[in-house]
Amino acid sequence: MSEQAGTVRMPNPPSVLAPALPFDMKPRAKEAAADRQLQQFVGSATRIKDRGRVNTCREAFGDRYDALRKHAGAIKQHTLDYLDWYLEEFIERARASGAQVHFAADAAEANAICLRIARKNSCTRCVKSKSMVTEETHLLPALQAAGIETVETDLGEFILQLDGDAPSHIVTPMIHKNRASVARAFVRELGAEYTEDPRELTMIAREHLRRKYRDADLGISGANFLVAETGTLVICTNEGNADFCVAAPGVHIAMVGIEKVIPRLADLSVFLKLLARSATAQPLTVYTSLITGPRKQGAGTEREHDGPEQVHIILVDNGRVELLRDESRELLRCIRCGACLNACPIYRKVGGGHAYGAVYSGPIGAVLTPLLKGLENYPDLPQASSLCGACFEACPVHIDIPRHLVRLRAKLVDTKQIEWQDRAIMRLWTKSMQWPGAYRLGSAVLRTLMRGVAEMQGSAGEKRWLKYAPGPLQGWTDIRDLPSPAAESFRAWWDARRETGGGDA
Amino acid sequence: MHEDATQSAALGPQNAAGAQESLVDIAASKRAFLSRIREALGHQTPPDGLVAPRPTPPVIDESLVRLCGPEEDLIVPFTRGVLSLGMQVHETDEHELCNVLAKLISELAPATPSSVAVSIADPLLSRATEQAVRSAGRERCDWRATPGLEAQYDAAIGITDVDAGLAETGTIIVRSDALRSRGTFLVPPVHIAIIRARQILPDMLDFWKAFRGMPPTSLVFISGPSKTADIEGILITGVHGPKAVHVV
Numbered sequence: 001m002s003e004q005a006g007t008v009r010m011p012n013p014p015s016v017l018a019p020a021l022p023f024d025m026k027p028r029a030k031e032a033a034a035d036r037q038l039q040q041f042v043g044s045a046t047r048i049k050d051r052g053r054v055n056t057c058r059e060a061f062g063d064r065y066d067a068l069r070k071h072a073g074a075i076k077q078h079t080l081d082y083l084d085w086y087l088e089e090f091i092e093r094a095r096a097s098g099a100q101v102h103f104a105a106d107a108a109e110a111n112a113i114c115l116r117i118a119r120k121n122s123c124t125r126c127v128k129s130k131s132m133v134t135e136e137t138h139l140l141p142a143l144q145a146a147g148i149e150t151v152e153t154d155l156g157e158f159i160l161q162l163d164g165d166a167p168s169h170i171v172t173p174m175i176h177k178n179r180a181s182v183a184r185a186f187v188r189e190l191g192a193e194y195t196e197d198p199r200e201l202t203m204i205a206r207e208h209l210r211r212k213y214r215d216a217d218l219g220i221s222g223a224n225f226l227v228a229e230t231g232t233l234v235i236c237t238n239e240g241n242a243d244f245c246v247a248a249p250g251v252h253i254a255m256v257g258i259e260k261v262i263p264r265l266a267d268l269s270v271f272l273k274l275l276a277r278s279a280t281a282q283p284l285t286v287y288t289s290l291i292t293g294p295r296k297q298g299a300g301t302e303r304e305h306d307g308p309e310q311v312h313i314i315l316v317d318n319g320r321v322e323l324l325r326d327e328s329r330e331l332l333r334c335i336r337c338g339a340c341l342n343a344c345p346i347y348r349k350v351g352g353g354h355a356y357g358a359v360y361s362g363p364i365g366a367v368l369t370p371l372l373k374g375l376e377n378y379p380d381l382p383q384a385s386s387l388c389g390a391c392f393e394a395c396p397v398h399i400d401i402p403r404h405l406v407r408l409r410a411k412l413v414d415t416k417q418i419e420w421q422d423r424a425i426m427r428l429w430t431k432s433m434q435w436p437g438a439y440r441l442g443s444a445v446l447r448t449l450m451r452g453v454a455e456m457q458g459s460a461g462e463k464r465w466l467k468y469a470p471g472p473l474q475g476w477t478d479i480r481d482l483p484s485p486a487a488e489s490f491r492a493w494w495d496a497r498r499e500t501g502g503g504d505a
Numbered sequence: 506m507h508e509d510a511t512q513s514a515a516l517g518p519q520n521a522a523g524a525q526e527s528l529v530d531i532a533a534s535k536r537a538f539l540s541r542i543r544e545a546l547g548h549q550t551p552p553d554g555l556v557a558p559r560p561t562p563p564v565i566d567e568s569l570v571r572l573c574g575p576e577e578d579l580i581v582p583f584t585r586g587v588l589s590l591g592m593q594v595h596e597t598d599e600h601e602l603c604n605v606l607a608k609l610i611s612e613l614a615p616a617t618p619s620s621v622a623v624s625i626a627d628p629l630l631s632r633a634t635e636q637a638v639r640s641a642g643r644e645r646c647d648w649r650a651t652p653g654l655e656a657q658y659d660a661a662i663g664i665t666d667v668d669a670g671l672a673e674t675g676t677i678i679v680r681s682d683a684l685r686s687r688g689t690f691l692v693p694p695v696h697i698a699i700i701r702a703r704q705i706l707p708d709m710l711d712f713w714k715a716f717r718g719m720p721p722t723s724l725v726f727i728s729g730p731s732k733t734a735d736i737e738g739i740l741i742t743g744v745h746g747p748k749a750v751h752v753v
Binding site for chain 1: 534535537538539541542543545546548557559560562563565566568569570572586590648649652653654655658673674676681682683686687688691708709710713714716719720721722723724725726727728729730731732733
């Protein structure tokens, strides 16, 4: 692969997930669908992960897989139905363990709390592990604007940050980068020797990041679960970078969405067994870390030598509470495994996350993003689906995403947000379904038209094919041939048969 | 209100007026936050002094969740799991433990100067390990002497005991406390974990059933050496944490 061909061009990286609103998905989707290299990368990565999930889960759970997903979904749903109670328990227990709990109604507040904590402790060097919530609130630029040097420690995120690039995929964020571009970035930014060996490149990053861990005074992470009964944070990684971010600096801040609460430690048996298998076909992530409070201090025998002196947990709303009001509540079950993204044919076709123009992409993003950010801002997303249901089958907490997609589409219609052409066709359809006469006339016209066009386009033998249709139908016939309709409609054929008293077809 | 006071106190030295203000702020902010959630759920705020009845979470259905039942010999599935996770296994008994460890240390730690970090609470295992480090001619890393994880960045090996092992996956569970550092299984490039056969449990369900009291500040489930596949999908171990984990 030549150096030039190595990197897919990314337009204006950091704002790619925060585009101008209302967001029109079509240009990016079109560009991605035409990009063969992107299709190949994203296609193979998602297919492998999806197959991996199915294989690992079938192997582990056999016929119990679907029942287990329902069971996990039920536990999550119960927690959401009593979120006020469980959150209150979590807050009480977390504080009893010595952690400090803060409340952020929106993104601005979440970032402000973070900055306040940093300022109070005179923090200037931060190490950060990946967290979707911090992407939502755009925490990184806020920290840097405040003069706090912040390093992303997830290897993929670290490389992207170094190279001024943006994640192109939720599961494997730098799937669009090849080793040569990584090597160049390391030479340029780290003063390293040029090498294209992935192992050596990783070791360069490891050494660099270790220096950062040692110097850092602030560590920021997210959390995969919040255990109400003990006030515990659960953080799952394969690299162990979150463990460094928590253990090395003196202050740890965890920014977490309120929906991450689960009732008991024992519930982790259910969710952990499903999470890594659904996300990466592993039985568990390499590191599953349960953090309960800061290091034990004071003079007694319990005094610990290392660990953060302060643990701050920022509970974030940012639009989630609104979803609690109605059936959208189910969507908050999401444990961010990415299984639906890996299963979705649309996600593959549009080349992954960028096409959705938001932090949350794929099937779950197609419903969550409009609900969190306003349907009028993301009208295309609920329509970016063939309703195949693969996402529903993949979801470890049994979220019926197709049902919500349809709900949102209905809302688009009710609020007149669909294009006039679609409205016109639907009105035509409604009329023809209401009046048998209109239906007969309409289908007769259509039949004659299609047969005529197929005839013109000609093909050997009896069967005619509609190979090319003009205008809006062109996209459809570009990759399909429609068989020409029969001369006689089924209704006419049936009526004729009935009159002669049955008989063979 | 008590817990609000705890948090306010933890915020650091402030004058009396400042402390009072923070206390009120924290309580108010929590109240506002929770009441919005209550309102969205359609729940009534319980009158002062009363607590809403405790909800009952669904009972965990073991028939769906359990992956490993109580078996005669858990060592076999556990060993299988450990190996499939990319870790190495060495079997021994109390008498040979010291020799096995000494041999491992000699092989895995480069020649002097090279130190070994140890975080073990079990007295017998601790003694055996100290002895092994001496026999192998290596230095013991004195991680207590310097603050934080500093000392362990130069250690070649970290040796810990474990809270438990899970036969279902080959996972080991490592606890940190006053006697055991968080860095020992994370910072040095090689981690040796010593587990007694009786510490191996069938399934994660059993671990939580047997769990008593509050969790420690840090409890980590380890299922392999640190790994990543971000660069062109090629799997590399040892990106942040240890490259290799040996279970003894």
